[in-house]
Amino acid sequence: MSLVEEKKCMQRDRKGACQNVFSHIAPIYDRMNFLISFGLIRSWCNRAARYLALDVGEIGLDLGTGTADLAIAVMRISDRTAHMIGIDWAPEMLEQGYRKLHQPGFQDQITLQHGNITSIALPDNSIDRCGSAFLVRNLVNMDKCFREMWRVVRPGRSIVCLEVSHLSNVLLKILFHCYFYRIVPLFGTLLGQKFDAYQYLPASLKHFLDAFDLKKIMETSGWSDVHFYHLHGGLIAIHIGTKRF
Template structure:
């Protein structure tokens, strides 16, 4: 098993490499369901005009742009450690006319360059399982969200019932890396995704980490038999 520094370096190399085909592969490997999961998440978030958001591991910025659109002018920041991902995201932001509202930052989700109590929402989409220290990241998300604000994680998860569990793991571990090889010539990079899920907490364990970090009213919603999940928690009114 890789240590934290090795994992951080490896993940960075993976995402720098797959950035140009990242959106295409997301559609292929999730059968486009990731977009429906994000729409469900946005409904649960219930963003109001003028509210601010920080989108961690923002990648090519699809969720960042959706947050900006929903907030109707609210401050929106996207953070990612991959320069290649951010360049693709910036092109989208510019094309859609959100450059005055959305700020993109290259940075580390475990050491956020923002003041305490800065955002109404802090989100992370399909990125938490790639970060070496999940608890440290959750604490940072809680630190920078405002009292009463929401911490939101949308990510892959682990089905628990058979035979679907076996079918899913066969697809995730054997078939999906082949898709990477066939469609984007990145077999080794897409082998990382099942590896990243192996040590990632399941639905209930991640919900418990939210609670242990001090979040309140924690809710977890599984998708499609548990292949993905939404976790949401609220920061209390204490001042960090």
């Protein structure tokens, strides 16, 4: 096997493993997110949603929507004539999302669909705003995903990427490492015997880019005026980019 073939094989294996993880943890995903973030995940999604609010008749995309937290947060502050599309590769996650849409009454304003994250089944220049929450660090090919987002977003409109990042304070970094790598997997065991799955999720952050390098990836993928905001000392980063005319 050549090096190129070996690399492609490793990428397929990682993609398959990631999809299996999220399919496996779907029933406890929301409870775990709330628990391990001490309830802050809602405020993070609400913060990102501010940059994704839709006006009259506009269409938004939540890529890697999971259980639709970001899509719901966006529609809460958007015009009632707007529409949000959520795409995810794990049907089990979407099933959890569908259940949540009935509670706030967004069934007619949010459409969830199973699809390929890096080959979006939407026309060019068809989306007004595109967002993702805790998606890109799980991707084999981030730049391809960002290029696909760029393709479907209309010129002059924006992308918002909410993601875990790297703390700058050394002491906080050590404490976070102990918590995220040792305690979080135990939470998975307590809630649903998902220890192995919640070992993967901390590992996905270990070699993930810092906010500056992620900014560069977005820029080389076609996005302009890319900037980011840090929350909680760098634990969370919100990147924003624009598709130029």
